[in-house]
Amino acid sequence: xxxxxxxxxxxxxxxxxxxxxxxxxxxxxxxxxxxxxxxxxxxxxxxxxxxxxxxxxxxxxxxxxxxxxxxxxxxxxxxxxxxxxxxxxxxxxxxxxxxxx
Numbered sequence: 001x002x003x004x005x006x007x008x009x010x011x012x013x014x015x016x017x018x019x020x021x022x023x024x025x026x027x028x029x030x031x032x033x034x035x036x037x038x039x040x041x042x043x044x045x046x047x048x049x050x051x052x053x054x055x056x057x058x059x060x061x062x063x064x065x066x067x068x069x070x071x072x073x074x075x076x077x078x079x080x081x082x083x084x085x086x087x088x089x090x091x092x093x094x095x096x097x098x099x100x101x
Contacts, residue, residue: 024063039069039089048092049073053083062089074100 025033033039039062046057055077062071069089076082082100087093 024061025069030062033069033089039071040092042071044092045071045073045087045089048087048094049075049085052085052094052097053077055083058082070095 030039030042034041042060045060049057053075055075057073058076059074060071062069064070071087071089073085073087074082075085084096084098084100085094086096088095
């Protein structure tokens with residue numbers, strides 16, 4: 001699978017709800033924040049996630065937690081274990097890396 005088709009596949013399966021009161025963003029919000037320079041691109045987060053955990057990305061969410069905008073990335077590895085990686089969306093820094101419950 002090519003890099004572009006991988007990105008398209010991820011974007012199609014991107015799981016971002018529109019519950020503003022819950023601090024979640026939809027794709028239009030994410031694009032606006034990225035274009036304004038308030039968050040790093042999804043592509044850079046995907047690249048960072050793949051350096052920390054090999055596998056297939058199955059879900060990406062963008063939301064606010066404790067006044068920070070967070071990318072949550074779920075990756076399933078070759079053993080079928082799902083990992084959750086949380087990144088600071090403003091600078092791309094890895095905040096948390098754990099098995100998903």
